[in-house]
Amino acid sequence: xxxxxxxxxxxxxxxxxxxxxxxxxxxxxxxxxxxxxxxxxxxxxxxxxxxxxxxxxxxxxxxxxxxxxxxxxxxxxxxxxxxxxxxxxxxxxxxxxxxxxxxxxxxxxxxxxxxxxxxxxxxxxxxxxxxxxxxxxxxxxxxxxxxxxxxxxxxxxxxxxxxxxxxxxxxxxxxxxxxxxx
Amino acid sequence: xxxxxxxxxxxxxxxxxxxxxxxxxxxxxxxxxxxxxxxxxxxxxxxxxxxxxxxxxxxxxxxxxxxxxxxxxxxxxxxxxxxxxxxxxxxxxxxxxxxxxxxxxxxxxxxxxxxxxxxxxxxxxxxxxxxxxxxxxxxxxxxxxxxxxxxxxxxxxxxxxxxxxxxxxxxxxxxxxxxxxxxxxxxxxxxxxxxxxxxxxxxxxxxxxxxxxxxxxxxxxxxxxxxxxxxxxxxx
Numbered sequence: 262x263x264x265x266x267x268x269x270x271x272x273x274x275x276x277x278x279x280x281x282x283x284x285x286x287x288x289x290x291x292x293x294x295x296x297x298x299x300x301x302x303x304x305x306x307x308x309x310x311x312x313x314x315x316x317x318x319x320x321x322x323x324x325x326x327x328x329x330x331x332x333x334x335x336x337x338x339x340x341x342x343x344x345x346x347x348x349x350x351x352x353x354x355x356x357x358x359x360x361x362x363x364x365x366x367x368x369x370x371x372x373x374x375x376x377x378x379x380x381x382x383x384x385x386x387x388x389x390x391x392x393x394x395x396x397x398x399x400x401x402x403x404x405x406x407x408x409x410x411x412x413x414x415x416x417x418x419x420x421x422x423x424x425x426x427x428x429x430x431x432x433x434x435x436x437x438x439x440x441x442x443x
Numbered sequence: 444x445x446x447x448x449x450x451x452x453x454x455x456x457x458x459x460x461x462x463x464x465x466x467x468x469x470x471x472x473x474x475x476x477x478x479x480x481x482x483x484x485x486x487x488x489x490x491x492x493x494x495x496x497x498x499x500x501x502x503x504x505x506x507x508x509x510x511x512x513x514x515x516x517x518x519x520x521x522x523x524x525x526x527x528x529x530x531x532x533x534x535x536x537x538x539x540x541x542x543x544x545x546x547x548x549x550x551x552x553x554x555x556x557x558x559x560x561x562x563x564x565x566x567x568x569x570x571x572x573x574x575x576x577x578x579x580x581x582x583x584x585x586x587x588x589x590x591x592x593x594x595x596x597x598x599x600x601x602x603x604x605x606x607x608x609x610x611x612x613x614x615x616x617x618x619x620x621x622x623x624x625x626x627x628x629x630x631x632x633x634x635x636x637x638x639x640x641x642x643x644x645x646x647x648x649x650x651x652x653x654x655x656x657x658x659x660x661x662x663x664x665x666x667x668x669x670x671x672x673x674x675x676x677x678x679x
Contacts, residue, residue, distance in 0.1 A: 281522045288529035295536035302543040307555045311548040378679040379661045381627025381639040385554055395627040395639050397659040397679040415641045415659050435641050438655035
């Protein structure tokens with residue numbers, strides 16, 4: 262009480278400290294507001310979700326491209342990349358069929374190069390670590406005789422987050438003329 | 444509330460037996476009880492001559508006054524320092540929050556705003572289905588739809604396309620029905636959106652067999668008057 266009275270009296274006789282006090286209070290209010298605004302931005306669940314969405318999309322596009330790219334001269338590197346881009350059932354399928362597939366590609370002497378034209382995430386479960394992506398892809402296949410052919414395909418991929426990284430757990434062509442929607 | 448302090452500091456009552464709290468002989472002291480500390484006295488003495496504090500030649504500028512002046516300066520410096528620190532800190536937080544909010548992932552509301560994402564996907568899918576579906580009896584319905592859902596470059600593209608094929612379509616009795624089978628929102632930022640759409644297009648000539656073709660489009664849409672309109676279409 263005495264302190265408050267003293268401050269008031271100072272205000273009456275010296276305007277400067279009163280002004281300074283008021284400014285300090287305003288500065289304190291500003292700092293408090295900015296601090297909690299920053300805290301909210303830093304702990305914004307939507308922003309974290311957006312970061313996961315973008316991570317899933319770029320990982321998905323890269324993985325789809327990897328799985329459609331294979332050079333018969335660098336089979337080991339290509340197939341290792343296939344395995345490191347995938348997880349779950351898809352990974353097991355690729356690993357178990359690897360030798361057979363490698364023999365086929367070696368025989369055919371083809372070089373496939375894929376390019377992602379566009380991609381989008383359609384579903385994302387941040388907590389479960391699952392996502393679905395659409396990818397429009399152009400695959401260029403060079404046959405043994407050097408003839409090249411382009412093929413556009415539309416892929417549906419399912420991603421699963423393992424150890425903080427998004428990997429493909431299922432991949433297939435979007436059916437044409439089917440009944441599915443979405 | 445102030446009475447107890449004042450009672451403690453008050454000198455002994457002149458006459459034992461009288462109530463000290465109601466002593467009529469000393470009304471001034473009772474009215475201004477805080478005046479007895481040296482710091483407050485200094486404040487009072489400065490006031491009449493308008494001196495703001497640094498007054499070594501004040502009439503009775505003794506030790507307590509100097510001390511009080513030093514105190515005042517220190518306090519003001521501390522106050523200024525605190526204010527400056529708070530402003531700087533506030534600015535730092537403000538800037539950091541702005542950086543976080545304007546980061547590319549946060550600006551894109553695809554999927555983070557589920558309602559808006561579903562809406563733009565639905566609007567664009569419907570629009571594509573309507574403008575690319577027609578019967579041999581006329582393309583009028585499709586073209587009418589196009590005039591309401593297309594704008595900008597997409598509208599011009601569509602007109603060019605239809606001017607070229609309109610006659611053939613009626614002549615060859617082509618029926619085309621288009622369905623958006625998958626729609627993904629790549630980017631959604633306020634009134635602009637970019638989508639990837641997978642279409643199934645089933646066509647048949649007269650009574651011929653139907654064939655279904657797949658098409659992949661990237662579509663740019665703009666929100667106009669609370670409605671999404673397609674402004675650009677690129678075949679993928």
